[in-house]
Amino acid sequence: MRETEKTIVPPGRPLVGRVAPPGSKSITNRVLLLAALAEGTSRLTGALKSDDTRYMAAALRDMGVTVEEPDDTTFVVTGTGHLAAPGKPLFLGNAGTATRFLTAAAAMVHGEVVVDGDEHMHKRPIAPLVAALTTLGVDAAAPTGCPPVTITGKGGFPGGRVEIDGGLSSQYVSALLMAGACAAAPVEVVLTGADIGARGYVDLTIAAMEAFGARVAVSGAGSWRIEPTGYKATDFVIEPDASAATYLWAAQVLTGGAIDLGTPADAFTQPDARAYKLISAFPHLPAVIDGSQMQDAVPTLAVLAAFNNTPVRFTGIANLRVKECDRVAALSTELARIRPGLAHEEGDDLIVSSDPALAGQTLPTRIETYADHRIAMSFALAGLMIGGITILDPGCVAKTYPAYWDELASLGVQYA
Structure with a gap:
């Protein structure tokens, strides 16, 4: 008890x-997702094992990714380069990173994904991210503006230009950036305003993406171009x-x-x-x-x-x-x-x-x-x-x- x-x-x-x-929660949940989207096996050391990261790991397992935990600070992730429909709602507690990141990544699935959480998550806004995904052709809906979010994936999205209001959370931007490398064509993410919550976390996202083989070009204070490289499995040490x-x-x-x-x-x-x-x-x-x-x-x-x-x-x-x-x-x-x-x-x-x-x-x-x-x-x-x-x-x-x-x-x- x-x-x-x-x-x-x-x-x-x-x-x-x-x-x-x-280990860093922010980095752990980023690299768990990137390793899951890569083809091959990645060893993530120095990782955080906590409620937030366990929710992410469990959700990835539900989407067909092999996630092993050989010790208290290591995840070994084996992905196929694709995510599978989970067959049940993904319950992510009150893990904001996992919820925002997986909402965008669910576009890679063939089929329906429901991203959900606890009563606290049901009060945390996600509408700007859902609107941005819709612009990219992703079938996503969050009727209350907060989770649960229902995404009907088509195995990816075509790419293109998307605008996002990052004023409430930089996690919206990070979610789009990470998903963008798996699109069929380059993705350009553009802020609709100058404000963004904790821009440094976007830099953290880009550094993690590049470690897994992505190419991201920063153009100006509020625009990023992501090439459709996909991700390569890699070993990563988490600070x-x-x-x-x-x-x-x-x-x-x-x-x-x-x-x-x-x-x-x-x-x-x-x-x-x-x-x-x-x-x-x-x-x-x-x-x-x-x-x-x-x-x-x-x-x-x-x-x-x-x-x-x-x-x-x-x-x-x-x-x-x-x-x-x-x-x-x-x-x-x-x-x-x-x-x-x-x-x-x-x-x-x-x-x-x-x-x-x-x-x-x-x-x-x-x-x-x-x-x-x-x-x-x-x-x-x-x-x-x-x-x-x-x-x-x-x-x-x-x-x-x-x-x-x-x-x-x-x-x-x-x-x-």
Whole structure:
């Protein structure tokens, strides 16, 4: 039975030790799909094994791909260059990457594919991606604008030019790019506006595609041309997860500790690694932090800001409202639950009032996590400094970091 709550005991000393973050969720789910679309066997090492990646692996198996797991950090994927109709809906929980990527990849199937998820996924928008696929001649429908999505595949699509609004999620763009290499002719993906959520993740997608033999040309700030190369099986080493690393970087600066992640911050290619420079500036975080290009690091930075010397305004974070939960509202609500007035919303901005005097106090608070792994993991940081912080539904961290609580414990953190 899943644990219902976990109360953190402030360690009262610097956290010192070595913790190796799990593999990148973003990269793992990209290369799982690319390996599945390739003909031959690919060995993916350093992979994340969590709810999100297991949903992706299970869906690929349902579509005729052989996915083996010889150890805790490896997937061995054998594809035929084609995907088969699964015969049942693909259930992907609340895995946004798997849902968006497979919605586009389902166009390669001969037959019907239903891409579905849990009640939280049913609230996450996918209409821009469905509209773009329809432009390319793919029979796709999502009547509510959110999953479930029904795709009737014809074994691929002809190629051509497609426009996409990437303002809500860069995953729409990544989904089209990855599917584009399997089209019958070149595909040109063009943004309809200048805004795109976390552009760095598109760069991550292109790097993974090129590793599997694709050719992508970037033309201007918002246009990509993908050649119809298909994919070649390859062995791929997945770097650690930068979003997971932010919690450990923050735990280090909060407690004055020294936590060795085994990977230097400048070795990460993921966008959230940009947060390292900000975290290192604590307790002198800037007055304004633009979170648009490091969205998954914002919960970490927001909780860290509660202990900063001066208030912090987070901007560019409207997309956080359509993540696993409305993270802007969740961060505001739960910080204010610790101390009234500690945070509030102004439009789509989050303002954290900051109070260094919170450290060392005992303020019994039950933190609602909204089934969101990042809310649980970030508010654990508050528990390192404030007595009485209880995280509800701590097991939700299994979405991306199943060993999170054990690894904090390995550093000396105890739970009541």
